[in-house]
Amino acid sequence: MNLVRSELLKIRTTSTWWWLAIGAFLSIALAFAFNAWVADETLSGEGENLGITGDQATAAAQAANLYTSGQYLGLMFVMLIGILMVTNEFFHQTATTTFLSTPRRTSVILSKLVAASLLGFAFWLVTTVIDLIAGATFLSLNDYGTLLDEWAVQRALLLNLLAYAIWTVLGVGIGTLITNQLGAVITSAVLYLVGTQVVGLLFMLLANVLDNEAVVKWQVIWPAVASTVMVSEGQNDFAPAWWVGALVLIGYAVVSGAVGIMITRRRDVS
Template sequence: MSGRLGGLVAAELRKAVATRSVRLLVVLGAVLCAAWATVQVLVFDPDDVVAAYGMAQQGYPAVMIAGILLSAGEYRHRTVTWAYLVTPTRVPVIGAKVVAGAAVGLGAGLLAAVVTVPLVMVLLATRDAPLFDPAVPLALLGSVLGTALWCVFGVAVGALVRNQSAAIAVALLWTFYAEWTLIMLVPEVGRWTPTGAAKAASGWTRVDLPVAGSVLPAWAGALVFLGYALVAVALAGATVRRDVT
């Protein structure tokens, strides 16, 4: 990393850590993971050990919003002017935000894993289910890295849309309703959506309701989701020259 980009990343992290809503969303993400893990084991399927641990990625809506705040928040508060005065070429600012977003997302993913793993162990023990499966470490890795990518995805969406409220609304409605509807009802299509791919990366293997279908293999899901994140980042970088008035 060049010194210049290093300084920009440090600046973005300084701002991210100082933003209360970002900190709250990271914590909320871990809470969501704990709630979903509980539901998965106690309500859905106590035998799917991998899916239970993979709930460590279920905080993704909160983490994605945190990512959106990191970029669109600068337009909302008009602070992007300062960033572009320091770095008038602008693209390095997006690059630094992506790196900072990945770091925030990685932190969120690790926090979620630290909360989810012991909770799932206790829950599985109460159900007399096996506590471990050889696929669990990879599912956890997929969950943590997937969470980091969700934050990056949010950074890119926020930089593209710029209007913070609109970016949050569009991202939530799309991932929750459009993508989950596809995953549930048209899994052949749904598994290729960002949510479908990210879920696959976290070790989620089946679609139970209401149409039978399968998701991508974990590695393929990870690659597809990485692809989405990179395309979103590229679009954000390509549109960064728009006027700031």
């Protein structure tokens, strides 16, 4: 726990997390405004014009979407926190001191993983409270109630928590792979934002070539897509079940944590 507290102290005493928190808040504001518009159109019977039909057009599905607003960019921000927890050691040349004071490198990485998960939980809690207040107000004003008693909504909130925790762990894993801070941040951000779009396009093209729309479902192997899938209620024909996305993300977290520990134990930090 002393190691975990020290990792949290390293983050709290820098301004980085403030900038990331501000970015997360702005992303929530923009995402909620868009999701509220989509929900209003869908629940008023205009969902087909937006391509929203079936289970996706239900009040519960739209409520789950509202209550998880800002997840897409929010996950990127917590991933960056996880990256900075590792790369800061090399950027500020404190890695040697850290490993001399705690020779068991596995303990150091495990403490970073635990601290990252706690930070992910904190980000989830704050963003979810904002979404709950805004979402409940919007739904109540439209005479739908809060819909918080719906299992689909509760599941989306819980899985969103899992997503935040996992993406901070993934960030730690990326930081152990790419110790250069600028390189790690830029590479991960580009892969997250641009790579997700490229993956979606590639699978759409592959589906057309193979004349099999089911191929599109396999884009869930990309972690950013898996995050969206697992909190989405009312899956369409182009998305697998929510639990598939959850399993994919858990797999990434386990592999990332294990690889991070192995690399750090072997790396020369002198």
